[in-house]
Amino acid sequence: MTLTIYTKPAGCFGCTKTKQKFTEAGVPFREVDVTTNQAAFEYITEDLGYSQVPVVVYDRDGTENHWSGLNPGGIEQIIAIESHGTEA
Template structure:
């Protein structure tokens, strides 16, 4: 399982809350700043088609799931999947 959150560093409430929810649940994630990483910006806009951060990409067993924006229902879904698999770490 890999979880990547594409963010911008300042002024993004959705980015902060998304990271907070995963951190509180004990789910490790990789954060990528789309302001300083041009390749990441191109990936989320051109390949995935999003124009809003955060963009969350959850890859489990080669199956990729992604969305854009603060989405508590999708966050909770990923937390439930990881909890059922026993992959939560102590926060």
């Protein structure tokens, strides 16, 4: 399982809440700051087609899921999968 959260450091409520929810649940993630990483910025805008952060990219067993913005349902689904090992 890999979970990557593409963020910006300041003024991003969705970024803060997304990271907080995964941290509280004990689900490890990698944070990438798109304001300092040009390749990451190009990946989320050009490859994935998003224009706002956070962008969450979750890969489990070769199946990738991703979204942009604060997504409580998506966050809870990943937490449930990682906590129980099965889809909620």
